[in-house]
Amino acid sequence: xLLLQVIVGGLLLGAIYALxxxxxxxxxxxxxxxxxxxxxxxxxxxxxxLLAVVWLGGGPAVFGFAAAVALFILGVVVxxxxxxxxxxxxxxxxxxxxxxxxxxLRYTAFFIFSAxxxxxxxxxLSGTVNVGGILMPLAQLxxxxxxxxxTIGLHFMxxxxxxxxxxxxxxxxxxxxxxxxxxxNRMQALAWGLSAGAGGIAGALMAISYPWSPSVGETxxxxxxxxxxxxxxxxxxxxxxxxxxxxxxxxxxxxxxGPIYKDIVVYALFVALLWLRPQGLMGKA
Amino acid sequence: xxxxxxxxxxxxxxxxxVSGADLSIDEGEIIGLIGPNGAGKSxxxxxxxxxxxxxxxxxxxxxxxxxxxxxxxxxxLGIGRTFQVPATFEDMTVLDxxxxxxxxxxxxxxxxxxxxxxxVELTGLNPVAHLRARSLGTPGRKRLEIARVLATNPRLxxxxxxxxxxxxxxxxxxxxxxxxIHEMGITIVIVEHIMExxxxxxxxxxxxxxxxxxxxxxxxxxxxxxxxxxxxxxHGHQRRRGDP
Amino acid sequence: xxxxxxxxxKIIVLAACLLLYPLVFSDAFYRDIGVTFxxxxxxxxxxxxxxxxxxxxxxxxxxxYGIGAxxxxxxxxxxxxxxIAGIPIGIASxxxxxxxxxxxxxxxxxxxxxxxxxxVAELIRIFTGTWEFAGxxxxxxxxxxxxxxxxxxxxxxxxxxxxxxGVLAILLYVTYAIEQxxxxxxxxxxxxxxxxxxxxxxxxxxxxxxxxxLSATFTSVAGSLYSIKTxxxxxxxxxxILVSVQMVIIAALGGAGTLFGPLVGALILIPxxxxxxxxxxxxxxxxxxxxxxGIIVLIARFEPGGxxxxxxxxxxxxxxxxxxx
Numbered sequence: 083x084l085l086l087q088v089i090v091g092g093l094l095l096g097a098i099y100a101l102x103x104x105x106x107x108x109x110x111x112x113x114x115x116x117x118x119x120x121x122x123x124x125x126x127x128x129x130x131x132l133l134a135v136v137w138l139g140g141g142p143a144v145f146g147f148a149a150a151v152a153l154f155i156l157g158v159v160v161x162x163x164x165x166x167x168x169x170x171x172x173x174x175x176x177x178x179x180x181x182x183x184x185x186x187l188r189y190t191a192f193f194i195f196s197a198x199x200x201x202x203x204x205x206x207l208s209g210t211v212n213v214g215g216i217l218m219p220l221a222q223l224x225x226x227x228x229x230x231x232x233t234i235g236l237h238f239m240x241x242x243x244x245x246x247x248x249x250x251x252x253x254x255x256x257x258x259x260x261x262x263x264x265x266x267n268r269m270q271a272l273a274w275g276l277s278a279g280a281g282g283i284a285g286a287l288m289a290i291s292y293p294w295s296p297s298v299g300e301t302x303x304x305x306x307x308x309x310x311x312x313x314x315x316x317x318x319x320x321x322x323x324x325x326x327x328x329x330x331x332x333x334x335x336x337x338x339x340g341p342i343y344k345d346i347v348v349y350a351l352f353v354a355l356l357w358l359r360p361q362g363l364m365g366k367a
Numbered sequence: 368x369x370x371x372x373x374x375x376x377x378x379x380x381x382x383x384x385v386s387g388a389d390l391s392i393d394e395g396e397i398i399g400l401i402g403p404n405g406a407g408k409s410x411x412x413x414x415x416x417x418x419x420x421x422x423x424x425x426x427x428x429x430x431x432x433x434x435x436x437x438x439x440x441x442x443x444l445g446i447g448r449t450f451q452v453p454a455t456f457e458d459m460t461v462l463d464x465x466x467x468x469x470x471x472x473x474x475x476x477x478x479x480x481x482x483x484x485x486x487v488e489l490t491g492l493n494p495v496a497h498l499r500a501r502s503l504g505t506p507g508r509k510r511l512e513i514a515r516v517l518a519t520n521p522r523l524x525x526x527x528x529x530x531x532x533x534x535x536x537x538x539x540x541x542x543x544x545x546x547x548i549h550e551m552g553i554t555i556v557i558v559e560h561i562m563e564x565x566x567x568x569x570x571x572x573x574x575x576x577x578x579x580x581x582x583x584x585x586x587x588x589x590x591x592x593x594x595x596x597x598x599x600x601x602h603g604h605q606r607r608r609g610d611p
Numbered sequence: 612x613x614x615x616x617x618x619x620x621k622i623i624v625l626a627a628c629l630l631l632y633p634l635v636f637s638d639a640f641y642r643d644i645g646v647t648f649x650x651x652x653x654x655x656x657x658x659x660x661x662x663x664x665x666x667x668x669x670x671x672x673x674x675x676y677g678i679g680a681x682x683x684x685x686x687x688x689x690x691x692x693x694x695i696a697g698i699p700i701g702i703a704s705x706x707x708x709x710x711x712x713x714x715x716x717x718x719x720x721x722x723x724x725x726x727x728x729x730x731v732a733e734l735i736r737i738f739t740g741t742w743e744f745a746g747x748x749x750x751x752x753x754x755x756x757x758x759x760x761x762x763x764x765x766x767x768x769x770x771x772x773x774x775x776x777g778v779l780a781i782l783l784y785v786t787y788a789i790e791q792x793x794x795x796x797x798x799x800x801x802x803x804x805x806x807x808x809x810x811x812x813x814x815x816x817x818x819x820x821x822x823x824x825l826s827a828t829f830t831s832v833a834g835s836l837y838s839i840k841t842x843x844x845x846x847x848x849x850x851x852i853l854v855s856v857q858m859v860i861i862a863a864l865g866g867a868g869t870l871f872g873p874l875v876g877a878l879i880l881i882p883x884x885x886x887x888x889x890x891x892x893x894x895x896x897x898x899x900x901x902x903x904x905g906i907i908v909l910i911a912r913f914e915p916g917g918x919x920x921x922x923x924x925x926x927x928x929x930x931x932x933x934x935x936x
Contacts (some may be wrong), residue, residue: 171915172666172802173721175911176911178907178910181907181909186898187904190904289789307726346741349730350734352726437808438813457804458916459799469798470810475793476791476793516810516811519812552724
């Protein structure tokens, strides 16, 4: 029974991993660009949620929305101010740009919020539920389900709507898209907003159930790499499957080997993937 | 026969870019590849150069099979190529660019530099030898690419629209350069849209359309071929020609 | 590419300054900065080979540094060997790791390599923190009192300074030699355009791996020098992300891919870091890294070629011509 609970808990957290990783994979698929600061977007989402609770009061809906909007704006700003300029330049500029941004965001957060772990005050989603004999916190259940829904929603948006096909057109062939009247810059800015926004909401969802500090960004960033590598770079459905799998593996490893191994196993999985199957389960290399 | 491509096909997922293309080239020939955009000639060209691996078919160079060989192996065997969008080493000087090519056959720096200097002279790049490639315009970059490949002592040179976008004077100079290279004994395959280049330089032309080779022969014959004209100008043209 | 006489004399002046510095500035404080500067210059110059010249941006180079730092103290702690004996073992292990990482990732686009370096460095850091044999989170210590000259436990900074200077000189010479040879040209070609380099016959993957191996070797040596001098190592000071960041920012600030870029970067950043740490005290390190992050972003956005590139662009043409070949 306990193992089953661990599994379900892992899947629910994995769903949140899937949500923020889908943002990372969207950018990779569209622009062949790796955002080393993506974990920091998630971390900032958590702090925005905290600030929203402190300043605005209100429940998950309020701070979730606040995190989404704030990070969406940040994503667009980062694109317009930085990414747009380094995108077509030398590799060193591309990699250093978001790597430096990650440091900047992380240590600014340390400076403003200190290194102490914080958590959200109790929300309306407190208490546990019993689903078929398995006990789980209501918050985790709602967060997990919502994360899956949002990830699927993102996928549908990309594949079934007009704006989604414009985004995909730009990722296929920038020049052709331009000739069709689509403005690549706008689409790419939108993609960055969506990507950061996804990270922000994911952060807010996680903040409901778990304490955090500015240091979590680094871990989330690497987790996102693993999920994206496993699911295939550029594939949102892949990110969904892979996120769930990573969450599962992480929870089971912690249960069997000890909590220290939680992260080791995930990173080791990433390294193994690079050797054995860099294109992941579902994506193109 | 220097290069023999048999029944080469290349598919990208469901899309068949090249279908059953054949090409045999004897040493010393100078061949043209023409066809409308998207006709598959660039993909075929990339297969010959080793940048793309054919989905089926066989390519042999000087008796050795190169169908799946890497671009590095191609270069070492003596196949060199230029790029449609010049890929010069922007932050390196013109001379250094050519030296990178020269190092293939001359591992030691002094010999590589001597050889590169000779190539720079031959290709008329002396005045800009110590400038960075990024300060050249597109014609300069294209010429630099040719020089760089030449420095690898190729037996076969694949030129990908290396004469596009030049002024009439520059074009004549470029044609002269290609001819000089040909006279050095190097076999050449040119992908080009400029008819003058095809007519004056090449002795044999292959025409691509929708992945197939639809015509092949002497330039003057091929340009008068019905199927070729239709491929370029569309069926409307054909209808007009049939009008009384 | 023969260097004109005016550059040779600059090198002589530089060498003289470096040699005389600790004799002129004999206070322990200044000598300590000098030693820190040299160590930073060595690490950054080592990174420069693969990150600057070949353009393969490693953001986890601390993995090599940490291995080089742990090896001497591991063998001292458990077998009583002089720490210096651990240096070749550190090098060998770093080379093995370099090949293990380079072989699969250099087949793919540059991003994979960069991601792999972060992941592996973090993996090793966390793992070392749990490994009792390596002192777990507490770390390892070196000889408190010298058993002989071979323990390299000097009381003053001076011997360390000159040893480090010697290593830096060797590394710079090796880098210079590479620059002149085919290997160096291929490195730059790979950075400038891998596809074109390949089409000219450059053995791209092999070259990248060689560059990584060379870089890992010297980075490992830098780590060894650090732990031998400090007499202490732990997972954070060996494998921490800030170790990696410092290497990158110093090389990139001065000019990644240039011979003296890392030196210039270290010349600026080490005194700056010492100053901010002193001014801001405990919170200083937080601010330092905000500054680092900001500098890296600015470099990436405006001048990826670093200060050398900036100088190249803004130096008046007349000055350049009078000093050119």
